[in-house]
Amino acid sequence: MDDASFSFRAVIFDCDGVMFDSKDSNIAYYNHILKHFGYPPMFEEDHNYIQMATGEQSVRYLFRDYPEQDEAEEYRRVMDYTQFIHKLKMEPGLEEILFSLKGRVKLAIATNRSATIKRVLDHFGLARYFDAVISSFDVKRPKPDPECLETILVKFLVGREEALYVGDSEIDAETAAAAQVPFAAFKNSSLQASFHVCSMAELAAVLKNGK
Structure with a gap:
């Protein structure tokens, strides 16, 4: 040019x-967090939200009906993201x-x-x-x-x-x-x-x- x-x-x-x-990387990332706390994978209708929101916003959204919001966000901050980069x-x-x-x-x-x-x-x-x-x-x-x-x-x-x-x-x-x-x-x-x-x-x- x-x-x-x-x-x-x-x-x-x-x-x-x-x-x-x-998309695949982010779904695996947030499903990993949910699984760590013993919860099922996110619903398909949640996928668009996590593509646009910040990490903290996504975790608090996904854990909105669960009592471990703060714990999940702390876990997100310290977990190793590199395992999801290949996706x-x-x-x-x-x-x-x-x-x-x-x-x-x-x-x-x-x-x-x-x-x-x-x-x-x-x-x-x-x-x-x-x-x-x-x-x-x-x-x-x-x-x-x-x-x-x-x-x-x-x-x-x-x-x-x-x-x-x-x-x-x-x-x-x-x-x-x-x-x-x-x-x-x-x-x-x-x-x-x-x-x-x-x-x-x-x-x-x-x-x-x-x-």
Whole structure:
């Protein structure tokens, strides 16, 4: 891609559902916590919630009818996440687009993941591409509050219209709207967005052509 024609100075990625298909990994992760306390696996209708929420929010939601909410959250904080990383599936074309953008635009992640994001990036060798990674541990108010995006804008010294946030959920769309940052909906045509893309190749075209 020709950097002179880029439409944005910064590209900010959500993690789950954009960079990775994490559904199987997240289901195994939270079912492990439930099993540790002697409870059955989560219901299928819970799957979408855990994809968007923070780790703490997910645990408290799943244990809302159980007395061990605090104990489960403490267990989540200390348990070893690495046993679930192998279930993550990296989005095709992700590393190629990161490689092509590195040094030409600022790259960041804004995610409701907590400390697990560092382990994921290290495992897949992607940490070197990003100029900033903001997790739920790095802000007082996680998504859909715009604090994560606003923190990145300040760090990068870029205006709101100069950044593009790429996400896949309603929470991501709300976050972008609250921050007044253009939003690219990834594989989710139901979201209100400036752009809709279904692949990293389509995202690359948006970045180059602005449409």
